[in-house]
Amino acid sequence: MATATAASRVTGFVRVLVLAAALGFGSRLLDSYNVANTLPNTVYDLVAGGAMAGVVVPLLTRAALTDHDGGVGYAQRLLSLLAYGLGFVTVLSVLLAPYLVDLCAPGFTPDQRQLAVVFSRYFLPQILFYGLSAAAGAVLNIRGRFAAPTWAPLVNNVVVIAVGSTYLAVGGATSVPALTPAEVLLLAVGTTSGVIAQMALVVRALARSGFPLRLRLDPRGIGVRRIGRLGGWVLLSVAAAQLLSTVANRIASTAGAGAVSVFQYAYTLFQLPYAVVALSLMTAILPRLSRHAAHRDYPQLIDGLSRSLRLTGAVLVPVAAAMVALGPYLAVLLFAHGHSDPMAVSLLGATVAAFGLLLLPFTGYMILLRGFYALQDTRTPALVTTFVSVVGIGGCLAARRLLAGHDLVVGLPAAYALAYACGLVAAGLLLRRRMGRLDGRRVARSYTRMTVAVIVAVGVAATVAHVTAPHVGTGWAGSSVILAAAALAGAASYAAVARLVRLGELREIVVATFAGFRAT
Template structure:
């Protein structure tokens, strides 16, 4: 429930943001600046914290007499100092960081993006501490607070957007089409949301009888941690290269392209966030404990269960997004200061990239398997393969597509990169772990795909009967009816085709 509410409020936040500032140059500048704290945090510490710290903490809990509390205090001490230093340096370097993700020219506004960046880069500390605290809660079998914390973040930002609507509109002399007070409310409000998200986890950890005291000593596990961290750093760097190239190509093509691309990607991640992330959060401690105990058969079982659950739940969503992407864009993003034309392009972007939804979930699951096996090297190599595909394809997009269609090509390239990663990852795990229940998994994928494809004509018939979805209201009506009909037909078909629904055994480490 927490994850569902979190994703729904996050989705509402995205919709309200677009209605507030549109899909224009202001949104693109804000999006680039708001990407920076996530990018810097991931590059410096985030990938390590989210992917390596859980297995290390699980092992500390098993090996140490204090249940791993001492090691956790050490990680918090080092993490807090490192994050504070990184936040300070990144904020000072905002004018240098922005051009890495934004092209110059009349279709972009680097000065506005830098102004936003000064207000948003302090989020790095909040993201880092939130990841550390959330990992410590998860290794203690406490998942609720970390799942509910993003809801508070979204509520804070929604409150800031409400204040934004009350402010007078930007004047003719305001640079970038946004006033100083509007800039401050949007920037500081977004940062306040991240800070609140981390602060609530401090309270939750105290309720678990954990007390944070500064600790400065050396632990032998830090050496192994550092070794894994180097590979995770390379993984994140490769991903950031792909993102930087994509953003620069998009900003050179159209002033609203970055906003369209980013919001389409966020919309595509809503079902993954509700279903896939919840699954990964629970599976990671289980797989780490099983790997630490040498039970690779259980790791394989969890991989198969996770893949099949993602297939049954996400594949029909991907088919629906492909069929109704434009209507989805109009229904959700044509309100306020946005418009039907820009919202339609956003929906088309979702439609052409929806085929990457299932590969995204599979890749994320596969990477967690490698991290559970204390292998941070292989995920980096997989990311390098994906980036080697993504970068040349992104650079080719402006050469073969018109300027207004470049964003569609970039979205399709990103989705295809996850398809490449899923195939490479599966082959690599087959070599590493042996048989992966591939035949049974493929059977689920094929039967689920057939069910979704057979349900599609019924859904398209609804679209034809209801007529063109030219407004947010008519598009929303079409989507609701089509979703009800499509879900009913799909569930009937997977029952008739006897698609086996995997049974998930428990939620904690075994």
């Protein structure tokens, strides 16, 4: 599972790079494609995605344990209800495609808007395919089969990488007016084919597991009212997060050509270290936290949260500093290819640096929410998420009033950082009120040591970059050299100072990593 997840992340990022090179990073064409391709994910997450893990999986698990047929009939009825519901939502979304595009990107030009509507009508059926894939994957997980659902996103990525590479090889257009119907068809059908392939892999694995695939017309007996009640707070959390994302993308669409793609790709870069480090740790530690909560062993629960905050910080503090200091070089290294606009690449570097400010508060906030989930409290996280969205939307609107042009795109992640910093404080205060303490002093001591180490590391890395740049230039090759030299010097400095200030968390991570390699 870990190997498949890592492979999916890597190929997903390669997919981003290939599409940026093929469609022209910074072009209105890429903006239209990205907005349209985001719509099915947004609608699916809002309607069903958020409830899948928090509601559907527990219900399937309970039915598998209590029903005489091992929960097969219950799973068939629940999956049938999901298929019918998502089918209706899909048809409705396709009909409302122009309004959805206007909602997400009011700043598009008329021809750019029309292209986004055309793309979205091909992409929105993905809502149903995502739902069927997730539901089939949930049933497989309940039956103890994990391979297919974990590898399936990689298949999707490979298909879209092939589509983007083909488009690049045939010399596809990089502007909206020059786009031909055949090129539209290649991008639209090819992208949705990736999602179909993902779904087909999971559904086929479910059929081969012995589960009888059959739609049922009668949804009675699955507890529709209970599903609605359990999913209410989850829906509020997802809706609040999606509202913030929609507002940010709407504002980005008014900042000029390429601004939407710059914002989305900077967010993708920000998500990589969070997913690899923090999300992996949180996935591993949540069952342990849940056991402590079930036994009302609050000291151990607090210690688990404290340890998570300190371990993730030991890695992500220098990563966040590197994003701030080396963001421009990273943008050139990754995106200065194909038909990319140099101005868009430069803007991406500044936006990545701004997202570096978000990495630590966002990670801390998400870790503390796991404390509430361990306590089986979904209400408090939903309310805190709503508060974060209100602050974030206010910050985005303020950025729109205070900043102009491409500067606006850099202001959006700063608004996010403010919102999640407020959310981190709010979640910490509420959790402390719930459990009495949060081990704040130990966390503060560790982060003080990390700060000392990272200040020295940033100074060393900045000096190396400053000295190296005049000799190698700031083009693709030069940025590669500067990034490698500065990153190595900074990492070595951070490790050396961390040892001097006795940052035990870094040593613990290194030991655990080598132990994992030996076990593998």
